[in-house]
Amino acid sequence: MQESYTPTSARKNLYQLLKQVAEEHRPITIQQKDAALDTVIVPKDDWDAIQETLYLYQTGTLAKVAERENDQSGTTNIDDIDWDNL
Template sequence: MQENFTPTNARKNFYGILREVSTEHKPITIQHQDENLDAVIINKRDWDAIQETLYLATTGTLAEVQKREADDSGWTDIDDIDWDNL
């Protein structure tokens, strides 16, 4: 299925669009002549994953995880992590 639709074509193919974003995990763009009305449809689980990643990045947690992954000094026991103060 194509990745860009006009609003009219999107309306005609809405069920197919929902199936594709859910099975292929690829966003579908709805393009209008007025760019201010453009939209993107993505799977809810993909959206939740994006939101979680953004949250982890803004709280510094993602950087801390990446730092620990790159640390070659050994493994950290999961029970020793102070999750509330990352």
């Protein structure tokens, strides 16, 4: 379950919260009165992984991987892969 804090309580414990997020790889939410202003704090490594996954999805690479994983016709010859156009 994701923990939530008000801006005031987060500010009081900011260093500890940042350390907790980094060590436990669990995001925390800073909730504000206007939900449109809520913010999530995640570790940098997790953020980078999310960004990479989004990039692979947007470029269609994840779909190609899933297609190959579900291919029942046999194995893919590595020499037949167009690595420049994945």
